Amino acid sequence: MNLEQILVKYEFEQWLNKEAEYLDNIEFDDWFALMHSSLRYQMPVRVNKEGTERPDYSTDMFTFNDDIELLKLRLERLKTDYAWAEIPPSRTRRFVSNVMVREYAEGEKAVVKSYLLIYRSRSTDIHHDLISGERNDEFTFEDGKWKLSKRVFIVDQTTINTRNLAIFV
Amino acid sequence: MLKTEKSLDEMTREQLIHYIRETVQPEKGIIPAYLLGNPTVYDVEHEKVFLKTWVFVGHESEVPNAGDFMTRELSGYSIIITRDKEGEIHAFHNMCTHRGMKLCRADKGNKSSFTCPYHGFNFKNTGELIGVPLEKNIYGSTLDRLKMSLHKVKLESYKGLLFGTWNDEAEPLEEFLGDFKWYLDIVVGRAEMEVIGAPQRFVVNSNWKVGSDNFVGDSYHTMVTHGSIAKLGMVPNATYSKRGYQIYTENGHGLNLGTPNPDFAFPEELKDEYKNNLSEGQYEVLANLKNMIGNIFPNLSFLISHTKIKDQLISNTSIRMWRPLGFNKMEVIAWMLVEKNAPQEWKDRSRDSFILTFSPSGIFEQDDTEVFTDITEAASGPMPFHKNLTYNYTMGLHREPVEFIGPGVVFDDKFTEASQRNFYKYWLELMTK
Numbered sequence: 001m002n003l004e005q006i007l008v009k010y011e012f013e014q015w016l017n018k019e020a021e022y023l024d025n026i027e028f029d030d031w032f033a034l035m036h037s038s039l040r041y042q043m044p045v046r047v048n049k050e051g052t053e054r055p056d057y058s059t060d061m062f063t064f065n066d067d068i069e070l071l072k073l074r075l076e077r078l079k080t081d082y083a084w085a086e087i088p089p090s091r092t093r094r095f096v097s098n099v100m101v102r103e104y105a106e107g108e109k110a111v112v113k114s115y116l117l118i119y120r121s122r123s124t125d126i127h128h129d130l131i132s133g134e135r136n137d138e139f140t141f142e143d144g145k146w147k148l149s150k151r152v153f154i155v156d157q158t159t160i161n162t163r164n165l166a167i168f169v
Numbered sequence: 170m171l172k173t174e175k176s177l178d179e180m181t182r183e184q185l186i187h188y189i190r191e192t193v194q195p196e197k198g199i200i201p202a203y204l205l206g207n208p209t210v211y212d213v214e215h216e217k218v219f220l221k222t223w224v225f226v227g228h229e230s231e232v233p234n235a236g237d238f239m240t241r242e243l244s245g246y247s248i249i250i251t252r253d254k255e256g257e258i259h260a261f262h263n264m265c266t267h268r269g270m271k272l273c274r275a276d277k278g279n280k281s282s283f284t285c286p287y288h289g290f291n292f293k294n295t296g297e298l299i300g301v302p303l304e305k306n307i308y309g310s311t312l313d314r315l316k317m318s319l320h321k322v323k324l325e326s327y328k329g330l331l332f333g334t335w336n337d338e339a340e341p342l343e344e345f346l347g348d349f350k351w352y353l354d355i356v357v358g359r360a361e362m363e364v365i366g367a368p369q370r371f372v373v374n375s376n377w378k379v380g381s382d383n384f385v386g387d388s389y390h391t392m393v394t395h396g397s398i399a400k401l402g403m404v405p406n407a408t409y410s411k412r413g414y415q416i417y418t419e420n421g422h423g424l425n426l427g428t429p430n431p432d433f434a435f436p437e438e439l440k441d442e443y444k445n446n447l448s449e450g451q452y453e454v455l456a457n458l459k460n461m462i463g464n465i466f467p468n469l470s471f472l473i474s475h476t477k478i479k480d481q482l483i484s485n486t487s488i489r490m491w492r493p494l495g496f497n498k499m500e501v502i503a504w505m506l507v508e509k510n511a512p513q514e515w516k517d518r519s520r521d522s523f524i525l526t527f528s529p530s531g532i533f534e535q536d537d538t539e540v541f542t543d544i545t546e547a548a549s550g551p552m553p554f555h556k557n558l559t560y561n562y563t564m565g566l567h568r569e570p571v572e573f574i575g576p577g578v579v580f581d582d583k584f585t586e587a588s589q590r591n592f593y594k595y596w597l598e599l600m601t602k
Contacts, residue, residue, distance in 0.1 A: 045367045050278040061366020082396030085535035159370040164535035
């Protein structure tokens with residue numbers, strides 16, 4: 001890996017860490033500002049297949065399948081007094097690792113893969129939920145910033161061990 | 170209220186059933202909290218409810234082709250559902266008849282036979298044992314292959330919905346569904362329906378009955394629990410959920426039918442197909458349908474939801490199972506159904522509205538699970554039992570049923586608890602039989 005590649009990797013690690021910080025701190029407006037208007041935000045339903053047949057996720061059913069408008073609707077909902085699923089907000093801690101820059105065109109486009117582990121705690125509940133998976137992200141450069149234009153989160157469980165996905169992945 | 174010094178786990182089976190008979194009084198609107206928070210009640214429930222009734226296992230469209238199979242769970246036991254080369258659907262206990270190992274561990278796939286990972290016994294997708302490694306050498310000709318066929322599961326289909334039961338004496342599925350079929354036709358029989366993608370699966374720390382209770386007749390909570398959607402303009406107003414009918418039939422089945430709707434909630438192109446599949450009365454209900462929420466006893470709920478998303482009206486149809494994993498834990502499995510002959514654009518929008526509203530990330534769905542979890546926690550342990558904590562199910566007890574175009578006992582408003590009382594009435598009948 002040359003110095004340039006190391007710097008690019010560092011840049012996206014910082015981006016993803018910042019994003020995790022916004023989400024864990026419930027700073028949704030700041031988080032939303034990182035999204036590109038062409039966003040596609042997906043989480044396919046995971047399935048168990050025979051042997052090594054791939055992909056082992058559904059290509060036509062998702063747990064999230066949002067564009068920018070639907071994502072905005074979710075955020076607006078969280079601001080109403082009726083978003084019980086997040087009253088009080090979950091305490092989350094997102095651990096982002098194994099960041100790998102797959103494709104990179106300076107000032108244009110980047111494809112970045114990362115691992116994600118989310119710890120989630122609700123209210124006084126002593127149980128915690130763990131959500132683990134990989135993210136395949138695409139970034140578009142706009143107004144001097146990298147914005148997320150596509151995310152596909154491949155979760156590691158077929159039966160998700162959390163009461164809902166009122167949080168973002 | 171009956172007083173007892175004994176705790177539930179100290180009671181004999183007979184004492185427990187007697188205690189349930191004395192304390193569960195659906196006709197008076199009294200349901201004790203311990204029903205939701207007790208492992209002994211749960212154990213009895215497993216035997217007397219889940220091993221006796223018909224339980225949903227999947228939709229025919231999930232195994233459309235010859236050789237297709239899927240694994241499902243029927244009241245605590247893994248089963249394999251197959252479609253053979255003649256197109257016939259079978260169901261078997263997912264257990265090798267030699268030593269009991271699970272034959273198949275994939276959710277679904279396509280193959281004509283299953284090989285046991287333990288000793289390699291091979292079974293055809295019609296159940297026959299067709300291969301035993303070194304058979305001649307180690308068994309001679311003494312092995313009765315026919316007797317070693319896979320254990321067949323009693324399986325019946327209604328309009329594509331597959332139900333299984335471990336009860337050899339179970340009444341035919343159509344009889345069990347009875348008058349409820351009239352309404353079920355509108356949900357799953359109005360057109361040729363197919364399951365889209367894989368079902369959503371997630372775990373909620375809740376007693377399964379809270380889910381069934383919610384869908385069988387609780388539109389009252391919509392104003393509050395789902396207050397956000399009215400704020401977002403996805404439904405006209407907070408009391409949107411009140412207008413319509415509540416209906417129940419025999420065997421604990423019930424639904425809430427939202428009506429009227431000035432807009433047609435389904436693809437216009439399919440009007441002829443709907444008319445061909447439904448009676449005139451059923452079509453009239455469909456044409457005016459706002460939404461439909463119900464539960465087939467014990468744990469299969471269904472939903473037709475109609476909302477405005479991105480300024481466009483769209484409906485989505487789903488079925489969901491509250492699969493018990495313990496007295497305080499369930500897996501929710503939600504399937505999305507769509508008209509096979511609908512335009513692709515409509516199917517996609519319908520799918521995305523399902524994901525946005527009633528998947529685990531769904532903005533209606535997620536608030537319910539908070540409530541389900543807290544209710545179960547409050548009902549758990551010895552206190553609610555010793556203090557005789559009960560829930561109030563008296564809403565609408567003063568009301569008289571009305572005449573309706575469809576069968577069953579019908580009330581002309583969705584805010585009543587008649588369906589929930591009927592659910593518990595049948596539950597009690599099974600538990601104390």
